[in-house]
Amino acid sequence: MKKYNLAIAYKWIYDTDFVSLIENIFHKNGLSTYIIHKNNTKEVYGLLKSNELFFDVILDRGSDEDEDFEPIAQLTKELQIKVINDYHLTDLALDKSVLQPKLEKENILVPKTIVLPPLDEEPDDFEIDKISLKSFTKPFIIKPGYYSGGGESINLNAFTIEDVKKQRAFLNDDTFLIQEKIYPKQIFGRRAWFRCFWFFGKIVHTFWDDTTHEYTEISGYEKDNIDFTFIGESMKKLAGISKLDYFSSEFAINKNDEIYLIDYINDQCDMRFKSKHFDGVPDRIVEEFIFAMFEFVKKNIKN
Numbered sequence: 001m002k003k004y005n006l007a008i009a010y011k012w013i014y015d016t017d018f019v020s021l022i023e024n025i026f027h028k029n030g031l032s033t034y035i036i037h038k039n040n041t042k043e044v045y046g047l048l049k050s051n052e053l054f055f056d057v058i059l060d061r062g063s064d065e066d067e068d069f070e071p072i073a074q075l076t077k078e079l080q081i082k083v084i085n086d087y088h089l090t091d092l093a094l095d096k097s098v099l100q101p102k103l104e105k106e107n108i109l110v111p112k113t114i115v116l117p118p119l120d121e122e123p124d125d126f127e128i129d130k131i132s133l134k135s136f137t138k139p140f141i142i143k144p145g146y147y148s149g150g151g152e153s154i155n156l157n158a159f160t161i162e163d164v165k166k167q168r169a170f171l172n173d174d175t176f177l178i179q180e181k182i183y184p185k186q187i188f189g190r191r192a193w194f195r196c197f198w199f200f201g202k203i204v205h206t207f208w209d210d211t212t213h214e215y216t217e218i219s220g221y222e223k224d225n226i227d228f229t230f231i232g233e234s235m236k237k238l239a240g241i242s243k244l245d246y247f248s249s250e251f252a253i254n255k256n257d258e259i260y261l262i263d264y265i266n267d268q269c270d271m272r273f274k275s276k277h278f279d280g281v282p283d284r285i286v287e288e289f290i291f292a293m294f295e296f297v298k299k300n301i302k303n
């Protein structure tokens with residue numbers, strides 16, 4: 001049997017640089033890697049099934065994108081291969097409406113929110129009428145619980161019950177969050193909006209402009225002058241709730257210096273390099289992810 005320390009399953013063309021860097025760093029430091037792409041999924045499945053091939057760990061960025069990766073994903077359970085992130089954890093962790101009560105219980109500060117059931121389950125607007133939108137500052141946000149990706153599924157400038165109805169009808173099988181809109185203050189000439197990463201126990205913060213989606217590294221001086229204690233504690237709690245190996249979250253600080261968790265948990269973080277893409281992740285942070293994953297894989301090597 002041939003064994004590799006880390007298998008990387010991926011499909012997205014923009015993951016190519018990221019995957020090359022993983023291979024570089026792993027090989028330089030003595031760990032082996034194996035690429036699973038769309039064109040070798042059947043072959044890999046066969047080799048795993050016949051015990052000719054084995055992986056200590058698999059980074060799966062494929063099976064959520066393409067069903068060709070699905071049989072391998074199924075087999076990892078049977079073969080007890082450690083998957084980053086574990087499949088059974090992601091579904092719950094990514095549903096904002098499922099997370100909502102858990103966050104409140106853990107005292108993580110989130111904008112005032114009400115969760116509405118999917119239109120399919122609660123066709124009349126009884127729930128919405130009951131909550132009364134009166135208590136929400138206008139405009140407010142209406143965003144889906146599970147579906148992610150912005151666009152028409154989210155309304156960042158909602159005013160009326162008609163807006164809520166329209167959103168629910170647009171995605172009739174998803175829950176919706178009605179949420180107070182947070183306006184970030186300015187900090188060091190930027191919007192006080194952060195994307196924070198959890199990399200296998202390590203927390204990394206970066207500026208992330210919510211309007212342009214541009215990441216900017218936080219300088220040493222800025223770091224010393226921003227209190228990340230609350231964000232760090234919240235990230236630890238999110239890791240505890242979700243049990244994911246890696247994820248990112250968005251936080252914003254308003255003019256009263258209140259720090260809100262805005263986007264709860266994203267898995268499969270975008271790892272395009274900032275050196276190549278306007279809205280890419282600072283290269284150093286991509287490297288930090290890889291080194292953290294390296295340590296994680298090392299701990300999960302089976303003899």
Ligand SMILES: Nc1ncnc2c1ncn2[C@@H]1O[C@H](COP(=O)(O)OP(=O)(O)O)[C@@H](O)[C@H]1O
Pocket residue numbers: 111141143147148149150154156179180181182183210211250262263264
């Ligand atoms: N409560 C809010 N206040 C201000 N802006 C928000 C709020 N919620 C979402 N947004 C905006 O909408 C974007 C998408 O919402 P988000 O919660 O991040 O969902 P997704 O999972 O689709 O990324 C955010 O990046 C932010 O720009």
Ligand SMILES: [Mg+2]
Pocket residue numbers: 250263
């Ligand atoms: Mg987001």
